[in-house]
Amino acid sequence: xxxxxxxxxxxxxxxxxxxxxxxxxxxxxxxxxxxxxxxxxxxxxxxxxxxxxxxxxxxxxxxxxxxxxxxxxxxxxxxxxxxxxxxxxxxxxxxxxxxxxxxxxxxxxxxxxxxxxxxxxxxxxxxxxxxxxxxxxxxxxxxxxxxxxxxxxxxxxxxxxxxxxxxxxxxxxxxxxxxxxxxxxxxxxxxxxxxxxxxxxxxxxxxxxxxxxxxxxxxxx
Numbered sequence: 001x002x003x004x005x006x007x008x009x010x011x012x013x014x015x016x017x018x019x020x021x022x023x024x025x026x027x028x029x030x031x032x033x034x035x036x037x038x039x040x041x042x043x044x045x046x047x048x049x050x051x052x053x054x055x056x057x058x059x060x061x062x063x064x065x066x067x068x069x070x071x072x073x074x075x076x077x078x079x080x081x082x083x084x085x086x087x088x089x090x091x092x093x094x095x096x097x098x099x100x101x102x103x104x105x106x107x108x109x110x111x112x113x114x115x116x117x118x119x120x121x122x123x124x125x126x127x128x129x130x131x132x133x134x135x136x137x138x139x140x141x142x143x144x145x146x147x148x149x150x151x152x153x154x155x156x157x158x159x160x161x162x163x164x165x166x167x168x169x170x171x172x173x174x175x176x177x178x179x180x181x182x183x184x185x186x187x188x189x190x191x192x193x194x195x196x197x198x199x200x201x202x203x204x205x206x207x208x209x210x211x212x213x214x215x216x217x218x219x220x221x
Contacts, residue, residue, distance in 0.1 A: 024043060044064045100140075104128060116166055
């Protein structure tokens with residue numbers, strides 16, 4: 001007897017700008033908490049950041065402000081009331097969806113960088129959560145796929161020339177890949193993969209050193 005599995009689709013449908021605004025807020029919330037919540041100017045800069053972004057965008061403050069208004073209506077972003085003249089904003093997306101820290105870390109990478117392999121997610125999410133191994137990444141992604149309220153993530157078909165299958169978020173609708181092919185045997189001890197992982201780790205270390213140096217300089221400003 002066949003078992004019919006119904007694919008649960010996410011009820012959330014966000015634009016590319018909405019995804020970028022939310023993901024930029026999430027990233028800064030955990031990586032630079034001393035500057036969070038963010039002003040409109042800081043949030044615009046975070047959205048347009050050239051490193052750790054795919055695609056790289058160039059939104060104006062007006063575009064970001066209009067996007068914030070849409071997200072506030074959806075209860076995914078909140079304005080922080082304070083005594084200062086500059087309004088600041090924080091994300092409430094992760095709270096509304098009741099996401100765990102592991103789920104936040106994995107999903108945020110997909111929102112900021114597009115489709116990723118489990119290895120890429122593990123190395124690129126460590127500033128929010130340091131996954132112990134690839135199995136823990138896969139379990140977290142599966143949790144995001146199996147959500148009762150609708151899948152937030154999809155495992156993509158393997159593409160020609162790619163060794164591993166990638167994952168993508170479904171916050172802007174379904175993701176369709178081209179150049180599908182049958183499963184490819186995965187070679188062991190692939191030196192190219194090891195080099196790519198080393199490069200990613202080095203980039204993460206460089207970014208962290210830059211942040212630490214910026215904090216050090218502030219002591220003398």
